[in-house]
Amino acid sequence: MTETITKVREVKLFINGKYVESSANQLFEVKNPATQEVIAHVHEATADDVDQAARAAREAFENGPWRTMPLSERCNKIRRMAEIIIERKEELARLEALDVGKPYTVALEREIPRAAHNLSFFADFMEQQGGEVYPMEDYINYTRYEPVGVAGLITPWNLPLMLTTWKLGPCLAAGNTAIIKPAEVTPLTVSLLGEIAKEAGIPDGVVNVVHGFGGGSTGEYMTTHPEIDLISFTGETSTGKAIMKNGADTLKKVSFELGGKAANIIFEDADLNKAIPVSIQAAFMNSGQVCLAGSRILVQRTILDKFLEQFKAAAAALVVGDPQNPTTNMGPVVSKEHYEKVTSYLDIAREENSTLIYGGKRPELPDYLNTGYYLEPTIYLQENPNARICQEEIFGPIVTIIPFDTEEEALSIANATDYGLNGIVWTENLTRAHRISHKVRAGTIWVNCWFVRDLRAPFGGFKKSGVGREGGHHSLEFFTEAKNICINLN
Ligand SMILES: NC(=O)C1=CN([C@@H]2O[C@H](COP(=O)(O)OP(=O)(O)OC[C@H]3O[C@@H](n4cnc5c(N)ncnc54)[C@H](O)[C@@H]3O)[C@@H](O)[C@H]2O)C=CC1
Numbered sequence: 401m402t403e404t405i406t407k408v409r410e411v412k413l414f415i416n417g418k419y420v421e422s423s424a425n426q427l428f429e430v431k432n433p434a435t436q437e438v439i440a441h442v443h444e445a446t447a448d449d450v451d452q453a454a455r456a457a458r459e460a461f462e463n464g465p466w467r468t469m470p471l472s473e474r475c476n477k478i479r480r481m482a483e484i485i486i487e488r489k490e491e492l493a494r495l496e497a498l499d500v501g502k503p504y505t506v507a508l509e510r511e512i513p514r515a516a517h518n519l520s521f522f523a524d525f526m527e528q529q530g531g532e533v534y535p536m537e538d539y540i541n542y543t544r545y546e547p548v549g550v551a552g553l554i555t556p557w558n559l560p561l562m563l564t565t566w567k568l569g570p571c572l573a574a575g576n577t578a579i580i581k582p583a584e585v586t587p588l589t590v591s592l593l594g595e596i597a598k599e600a601g602i603p604d605g606v607v608n609v610v611h612g613f614g615g616g617s618t619g620e621y622m623t624t625h626p627e628i629d630l631i632s633f634t635g636e637t638s639t640g641k642a643i644m645k646n647g648a649d650t651l652k653k654v655s656f657e658l659g660g661k662a663a664n665i666i667f668e669d670a671d672l673n674k675a676i677p678v679s680i681q682a683a684f685m686n687s688g689q690v691c692l693a694g695s696r697i698l699v700q701r702t703i704l705d706k707f708l709e710q711f712k713a714a715a716a717a718l719v720v721g722d723p724q725n726p727t728t729n730m731g732p733v734v735s736k737e738h739y740e741k742v743t744s745y746l747d748i749a750r751e752e753n754s755t756l757i758y759g760g761k762r763p764e765l766p767d768y769l770n771t772g773y774y775l776e777p778t779i780y781l782q783e784n785p786n787a788r789i790c791q792e793e794i795f796g797p798i799v800t801i802i803p804f805d806t807e808e809e810a811l812s813i814a815n816a817t818d819y820g821l822n823g824i825v826w827t828e829n830l831t832r833a834h835r836i837s838h839k840v841r842a843g844t845i846w847v848n849c850w851f852v853r854d855l856r857a858p859f860g861g862f863k864k865s866g867v868g869r870e871g872g873h874h875s876l877e878f879f880t881e882a883k884n885i886c887i888n889l890n
């Protein structure tokens with residue numbers, strides 16, 4: 401292993417253009433999920449530190465040049481951030497693989513480029529925005545979209561740099577200043593965003609990064625701080641509820657992208673040559689730690705045996721191993737706590753009389769990975785769509801296949817969930833594709849594909865999968881205040 405991988409880093413806060421230490425000298429450890437080795441000592445932001453960050457961000461917003469500089473200048477600096485991310489992409493991908501346990505190749509080829517694109521996309525998109533004009537007989541109204549102020553961006557551990565920049569891009573393009581808090585288990589790549597912003601010429605105080613935990617720690621200090629105007633959050637549904645409650649006293653604007661339990665519906669006329677490999681990705685990409693995962697596979701009974709045979713063979717072909725190895729398809733799950741949660745579903749599945757089709761135990765691995773949080777890609781068959789493994793977000797490499805007979809039954813199972821982030825449909829019948837897409841209650845429906853993203857499109861969840869939408873003008877609306885100006889023409 402290279403020195404970049406094995407060294408233990410000290411990760412500091414980034415406030416007002418400088419790396420600073422925790423004011424209470426509180427540090428916590430971060431471990432490599434593939435080996436349990438300590439990889440970082442991270443400074444935890446106290447209430448005072450969050451206050452410092454909020455003051456710096458407020459000062460940069462009110463009195464700094466950021467929100468008033470020419471739009472092209474602001475957007476050029478954001479695009480420069482994107483370029484720096486690409487210039488540092490191998491380093492960032494190594495860190496993401498080390499911290500999250502995701503395959504290096506996936507981070508390098510997919511997530512880090514997407515992180516850069518999140519920034520450059522919103523810089524370009526912002527520059528293309530027009531306005532609204534409402535003429536009256538003797539008056540004319542026109543609208544301006546002005547930045548809201550100081551934004552708190554709280555992100556999860558599954559796609560750290562990608563999900564943080566997905567919020568940071570529109571936040572900065574609209575002229576806000578930001579305080580970012582990555583998840584405590586995966587702070588490494590996001591901890592570099594402050595210095596990347598500074599190198600790109602973004603003024604001090606505009607991008608601040610704090611580290612720490614959620615309730616009773618940094619996350620809560622942010623959601624209750626009066627100088628933070630809005631919170632954009634991605635993570636668990638119950639955390640979204642806590643943030644909403646904590647943000648109520650200061651009337652924060654909130655946007656939440658929360659959990660999911662997507663139905664991946666495979667009709668008998670599906671092209672299995674396409675459906676199987678994509679469904680494998682949808683089930684096991686990032687060890688199933690994706691809110692968009694197709695974790696409930698609804699298969700029409702007429703093709704069930706064929707599907708099971710091919711799906712099982714494809715799962716068995718996945719290479720589970722060292723995330724840093726370029727041939728690895730699947731690494732460990734992110735942490736001990738999460739491993740315990742995910743593997744508890746093996747017992748639950750057994751108690752619910754689910755049929756184990758594949759996996760269900762630790763894979764055989766080289767000795768140095770023996771302490772890693774590994775689970776084989778695991779497939780269950782379950783006839784009862786109300787079983788816990790069919791209803792709860794496991795967020796790990798466990799997928800459940802649920803048979804159905806008719807289209808109506810498939811729809812009813814697909815919608816019988818508290819979540820509604822996305823759905824997936826496999827059919828060669830165009831009218832059925834549209835019919836099902838209209839009836840599944842979820843924010844994104846992918847037909848004969850999965851995780852295809854156009855950043856202009858709305859992204860977010862129905863029901864308990866979210867509040868608000870991200871993407872294109874939806875993101876910009878969240879990060880701006882609309883102002884109407886009415887001019888008397890006489
Ligand atoms: N995108 C998604 O849908 C994700 C869902 N999850 C689900 O959530 C479960 C727990 O994972 P966690 O990382 O613990 O997710 P989480 O929702 O608790 O954490 C996400 C972020 O929110 C922060 N946070 C937690 N509590 C907070 C609070 N009260 N106030 C402010 N910030 C707070 C965390 O420090 C982290 O930065 C997973 O097992 C998985 O089921 C986890 C990550 C992403």
Ligand SMILES: O=C(O)/C=C/C=C(\O)C(=O)O
Binds near residue numbers: 556690692
């Ligand atoms: O493509 C995106 O913007 C987001 C993808 C995935 C998540 O939000 C998630 O897994 O949390």
